[in-house]
Amino acid sequence: AERGEVTKGSIDCMGERVDRLSPNELVKRGVIQVMEGRHCFEHLTVEENLLTGAYTRHDGRARIAEDLEKVYHYFPRLKERRTAQAGYTSGGEQQMTAIGRALMANPKMILLDEPSMGLAPQLVEEIIGIVGDLNRKEGVSILLAEQNTTVALNVADYGYILENGRVVMDGKAEDLRENEDVKEFYLGLSSGSRRSFRDIKHYRRRKRWL
Numbered sequence: 424a425e426r427g428e429v430t431k432g433s434i435d436c437m438g439e440r441v442d443r444l445s446p447n448e449l450v451k452r453g454v455i456q457v458m459e460g461r462h463c464f465e466h467l468t469v470e471e472n473l474l475t476g477a478y479t480r481h482d483g484r485a486r487i488a489e490d491l492e493k494v495y496h497y498f499p500r501l502k503e504r505r506t507a508q509a510g511y512t513s514g515g516e517q518q519m520t521a522i523g524r525a526l527m528a529n530p531k532m533i534l535l536d537e538p539s540m541g542l543a544p545q546l547v548e549e550i551i552g553i554v555g556d557l558n559r560k561e562g563v564s565i566l567l568a569e570q571n572t573t574v575a576l577n578v579a580d581y582g583y584i585l586e587n588g589r590v591v592m593d594g595k596a597e598d599l600r601e602n603e604d605v606k607e608f609y610l611g612l613s614s615g616s617r618r619s620f621r622d623i624k625h626y627r628r629r630k631r632w633l
Contacts, residue, residue: 454531535569538551572584
């Protein structure tokens, strides 16, 4: 892809080609994106932000109210901050709001882009844990794009490792976690000890994969 346009191949979702669909049509099919950087409406309250996710729904106020309570169940901190302007909440709370807003659209799949960016490790662990619960308990598929390999592989079922736009390795998450190359190049581990990524010679990476 280049600037969002698919230049080779196609993108299928649930048996249907979707790369030619408009964003509006994708939302109607249950494909929702949580963009990097969160992009909350700063002047709206947390709850108003959440409700914007239900804008395209036509299944009644009762169902929407039910799903709002479900969001608050998964993100109790948002319930405490429901009347606060989103622009005055923390980065972690804004990330929770962005994910909650996606849930309010009643999605089949969420495209989650770099949710750990700019957040403290403890908060990242909390949010990623909730994302895993949403997948297992609510049946929402998650397509996670994440530079933090440890975070991604701890929650994923299957992973793809990309370099310069190319898939250099893929497999079950548990297999990738145990792969020696992945440990060395992406998890910072070599023979059980922590190593810096800068210690890895570029020619070794090219020779081994490319």
